[in-house]
Amino acid sequence: MSRIRKKNQDNIIAVASRLFAEKGYAGTSTAEIAQEADIPKPNLYYYFNTKDKLYRAVLESVTKPLLEASNPIAELDDPREALTQYIKTKLIISRDHALASKTFANEVMTGAPHLPEDIAGALLEQSRFIVSKFKDWIDKGLMAPVSPDHLMYMLWASTQTYADFNWQICQVAGKDMLDEQDFDEAAAFLVSLVLKGCDVKPL
Amino acid sequence: MSRIRKKNQDNIIAVASRLFAEKGYAGTSTAEIAQEADIPKPNLYYYFNTKDKLYRAVLESVTKPLLEASNPIAELDDPREALTQYIKTKLIISRDHALASKTFANEVMTGAPHLPEDIAGALLEQSRFIVSKFKDWIDKGLMAPVSPDHLMYMLWASTQTYADFNWQICQVAGKDMLDEQDFDEAAAFLVSLVLKGCDVKPL
DNA sequence: GTCTATAAAAGGATAGAC
DNA sequence: GTCTATCCTTTTATAGAC
CATH class of the missing domain: 1.10.357.10 (Tetracycline Repressor, domain 2)
Structure with missing residues (x-):
């Protein structure tokens, strides 16, 4: 996995961790995660495919x-x-x-x-x-x-x-x-x- | 408050309690609450006006x-x-x-x-x-x-x-x-x- | 790998007939 | 008080240019 890829993924997971904790899974939109992570929303989907997979990644971390x-x-x-x-x-x-x-x-x-x-x-x-x-x-x-x-x-x-x-x-x-x-x-x-x-x- | 009104409200609160507990506020749709309570969705709004007010009623109960x-x-x-x-x-x-x-x-x-x-x-x-x-x-x-x-x-x-x-x-x-x-x-x-x-x- | 634009669906809420 | 049909917004997800 490239360094840029890992850095982006880690950043998204960090932001998502906070939002999921504060507002729950259903209460957090992918748009909000992308905004707080300062990336366009499609990039988030490029890295994690679905909201559900991102959530699982957060749970694992x-x-x-x-x-x-x-x-x-x-x-x-x-x-x-x-x-x-x-x-x-x-x-x-x-x-x-x-x-x-x-x-x-x-x-x-x-x-x-x-x-x-x-x-x-x-x-x-x-x-x-x-x-x-x-x-x-x-x-x-x-x-x-x-x-x-x-x-x-x-x-x-x-x-x-x-x-x-x-x-x-x-x-x-x-x-x-x-x-x-x-x-x-x-x-x-x-x-x-x-x-x-x-x-x-x-x- | 009429008896029919109270009965309906109590029923909705009971169903909503369970769903909010199981899936959280954002994770529960009013459509789902209405369906499980076996009433049309507008009736739910007739009794509680907004999803938020229904949630507050549940919290109080x-x-x-x-x-x-x-x-x-x-x-x-x-x-x-x-x-x-x-x-x-x-x-x-x-x-x-x-x-x-x-x-x-x-x-x-x-x-x-x-x-x-x-x-x-x-x-x-x-x-x-x-x-x-x-x-x-x-x-x-x-x-x-x-x-x-x-x-x-x-x-x-x-x-x-x-x-x-x-x-x-x-x-x-x-x-x-x-x-x-x-x-x-x-x-x-x-x-x-x-x-x-x-x-x-x-x- | 990145991003603009947009499709497709779900969800909150209401109009208006009965 | 009750309910069908529908509006409007939000949200997940993707197409397709760069």
Whole structure:
């Protein structure tokens, strides 16, 4: 693929990511994407053929960081350390990839009609791995016998909420944007809640 | 308002709720709503004038149960009891009003452009009340000095996730629909996590 | 690879008969 | 209150010149 081609595609995907996140798939027109990307509309179709294919490309670019988030759980042996890092990593994703998170959330909320099979599969595999790791810790007596599935749902929800429901949190906090400190407080709260609530012991 | 009028309006709102939840505002056409409601499209406009007004009506019908959810926190004195009931109530809403929850989530994720002022205000007031109650408990030594705001965000996120991200949870759980037992397990897990994690003591 | 012009279809909304 | 027919705008997508 030529450099010019890649540059154009990346630019379109970046603009489309933002618009799809802000206004949803149906709420965003290809004309608007082209305008914001500062290209004529037919160029967009030249690169992606259909709006649907562009959306899929955005989804793929967006789920990559989500898939990498569970690395700490795979790589660290100490459950305290692993859970702490997992929570912090997920919160950093919420902070730095809020648009990606919203687009993905929108997709999942509507039953994931556009989510490519391979991505859905990778996510499912990842979730199975996380659950099995939690079970492992429970079996080894490193954690109270909580439901590993529900622990995972809780971790997903309560970290992603800082991206997806950002508006609501800003309302309550009375500010326009969450800052570093908000994310630090969120991390401190969630880490403490989970470690204490699940009786997580160090190795 | 005549009975026939009310019946028609309610029917349209019910159908629109489902479609808006499943496909979003922009993704749902008034023609489709009319078709599913089994009426000609002009009747829909006769009752609601614009698509936007219909959407607002849906949002109002949908936020009512959400506002009632915090009653336990207002009415119960014992924090253990109050938190337990709050979690259970929120989970019941996720189970019985999943469409409402999704529509509202979608609205909030996009920055709440259609949410009527009075509803936004009521929700904000409710959240302030919840936070003040948490602070109260902390001051009285009934709960560890956790961040009350973040505790609330966590409670919202981890209960609503069973409605909003229902698809993802079903994927992991390997089933088509969450049943009674799933919600009971979720309640047991979340109640235990929060009570232990925040050191909540009975009165 | 790029872009002007335009086709083709969908969607919000209304006129006007009943 | 109800509905057929229709208007007008927006939107996806492409033809075809450069």
